[in-house]
Amino acid sequence: xxxxxxxxxxxxxxxxxxxxxxxxxxxxxxxxxxxxxxxxxxxxxxxxxxxxxxxxxxxxxxxxxxxxxxxxxxxxxxxxxxxxxxxxxxxxxxxxxxxxxxxxxxxxxxxxxxxxxxxxxxxxxxxxxxxxxxxxxxxxxxxxxxxxxxxxxxxxxxxxxxxxxxxxxxxxxxxxxxxxxxxxxxxxxxxxxxxxxxxxxxxxxxxxxxxxxxxxxxxxxxxxxxxxxxxxxxxxxxxxxxxxxxxxxxxxxxxxxxxxxx
Numbered sequence: 001x002x003x004x005x006x007x008x009x010x011x012x013x014x015x016x017x018x019x020x021x022x023x024x025x026x027x028x029x030x031x032x033x034x035x036x037x038x039x040x041x042x043x044x045x046x047x048x049x050x051x052x053x054x055x056x057x058x059x060x061x062x063x064x065x066x067x068x069x070x071x072x073x074x075x076x077x078x079x080x081x082x083x084x085x086x087x088x089x090x091x092x093x094x095x096x097x098x099x100x101x102x103x104x105x106x107x108x109x110x111x112x113x114x115x116x117x118x119x120x121x122x123x124x125x126x127x128x129x130x131x132x133x134x135x136x137x138x139x140x141x142x143x144x145x146x147x148x149x150x151x152x153x154x155x156x157x158x159x160x161x162x163x164x165x166x167x168x169x170x171x172x173x174x175x176x177x178x179x180x181x182x183x184x185x186x187x188x189x190x191x192x193x194x195x196x197x198x199x200x201x202x203x204x205x206x207x208x209x210x211x212x213x214x215x216x217x218x219x220x221x222x223x224x225x226x227x228x229x230x231x232x233x234x235x236x237x238x239x240x241x242x243x244x245x246x247x248x249x250x251x252x253x254x255x256x257x258x259x260x261x262x
Contacts, residue, residue, distance in 0.1 A: 001246070001252075002107060002246040004032045004149075004243070005241060008201030009065075010038075010204045011212035012206070015239075016053050017237060024058050035054050036062075037064060038065035043212055047074075066123060075098055086099060090102055090141065091131050103119055105118075105119070122165070123156065124157060127157040134165065150169075152177070155180045170191040171192075171250070175197070178198065182211040190252075194250025198254065209233035214231050238258065238261070239258070240258050242255065242256055
């Protein structure tokens with residue numbers, strides 16, 4: 001049996017703070033932890049400080065999304081594959097894109113022995129920048145075989161695209177968990193052929209915010225219809241994620257997890 005913790009989009013310093021405080025405790029009850037770090041550096045992308053902090057707290061794999069290239073640090077981090085287990089979106093269309101879109105890990109499990117786990121990051125296309133077809137990209141990857149349990153972080157804007165991916169991979173991936181929209185959805189379930197699914201895991205960042213940003217600027221933008229500079233909100237933070245249990249080649253249980261600082 002393999003238990004995998006997935007934590008949704010870490011956003012800015014408040015997200016890094018609550019991750020650092022809560023992940024060590026959560027990590028003690030699971031075999032592997034995947035953390036989406038797409039917004040961990042000031043709300044856009046990931047830098048070395050954020051990556052180091054997540055790994056120190058207990059993350060085993062870091063996934064990204066549409067802001068993957070926002071900080072120059074990322075190129076150096078992706079070049080140090082032994083130290084930084086980063087998975088960027090598989091379906092970036094340029095074949096020369098740095099980094100990798102999937103990684104396979106041999107995971108020691110608490111009952112003894114190891115289980116093979118492959119973490120995949122996909123980027124949606126609806127309302128997003130142009131990338132290759134994520135459905136075709138994952139189909140091509142799955143033809144390789146010998147991937148063990150496959151865990152997919154589907155970073156996408158449209159609920160329909162994420163749900164379609166879940167059904168497309170039902171029985172072929174152990175889990176398809178959505179990220180990017182920062183609000184946890186209440187559709188946590190096991191699909192009929194054994195794939196754990198949730199449309200969005202939610203985010204890890206400022207609780208009193210508009211998906212991470214201090215509310216004043218987004219409100220002003222909606223009122224005036226003019227661009228405004230957004231800043232990371234301050235104050236208490238929340239952490240959102242899911243825990244997926246896998247056994248016998250598929251998922252057997254999934255549960256939402258949510259923590260909010262006092």
